[in-house]
Amino acid sequence: xxxxxxxxxxxxxxxxxxxxxxxxxxxxxxxxxxxxxxxxxxxxxxxxxxxxxxxxxxxxxxxxxxxxxxxxxxxxxxxxxxxxxxxxxxxxxxxxxxxxxxxxxxxxxxxxxxxxxxxxxxxxxxxxxxxxxxxxxxxxxxxxxxxxxxxxxxxxxxxxxxxxxxxxxxxxxxxxx
Numbered sequence: 001x002x003x004x005x006x007x008x009x010x011x012x013x014x015x016x017x018x019x020x021x022x023x024x025x026x027x028x029x030x031x032x033x034x035x036x037x038x039x040x041x042x043x044x045x046x047x048x049x050x051x052x053x054x055x056x057x058x059x060x061x062x063x064x065x066x067x068x069x070x071x072x073x074x075x076x077x078x079x080x081x082x083x084x085x086x087x088x089x090x091x092x093x094x095x096x097x098x099x100x101x102x103x104x105x106x107x108x109x110x111x112x113x114x115x116x117x118x119x120x121x122x123x124x125x126x127x128x129x130x131x132x133x134x135x136x137x138x139x140x141x142x143x144x145x146x147x148x149x150x151x152x153x154x155x156x157x158x159x160x161x162x163x164x165x166x167x168x169x170x171x172x173x174x175x176x177x
Contacts, residue, residue: 024159027152027154028155028156028158028159029042030159030160030162036167037166037167038055039055039160040053040054041151044151045149050070052066052067053066054119054123060171060173060175063120064116065113067086068110068111081139082105084103085137086102087137088125091130092132095125097122101113112135120172127153131153132153134151135148135149136148
């Protein structure tokens with residue numbers, strides 16, 4: 001076997017991209033890193049924090065949605081307890097999908113994650129939003145509801161379409177994964 005010939009042939013093949021250049025539209029961005037496409041907010045409204053993040057593997061497998069809290073300082077306590085309830089408000093109206101989001105727990109104390117089977121519903125909710133999407137948590141121990149993030153839907157549909165192109169999937173027909 002001629003290993004030099006094999007090595008020369010492999011060197012001529014185009015390298016598979018590990019990451020694609022990010023795409024921005026309005027208040028949302030898309031990036032492909034390896035076999036995963038991310039669609040995420042690039043800014044939160046004043047006095048709120050964090051990022052909304054959708055993730056899709058190639059062909060739309062393993063779709064996920066989360067809110068990733070970004071504390072203002074490193075000295076903050078955990079933002080919520082595992083028993084606290086998540087509220088999603090879209091254009092000022094409570095949305096039932098908040099009942100499908102939960103604190104991740106000690107492994108990632110600053111993350112709220114949605115049950116995978118409801119990601120397609122969350123895509124539709126954000127795509128249909130007119131003014132804002134709010135992520136709040138009912139802090140059971142304090143008897144209060146805290147608004148953690150307010151986000152604009154501007155640019156979401158374009159960013160999602162770019163992710164669908166990059167990772168070859170149909171957002172309206174995600175595979176069961």
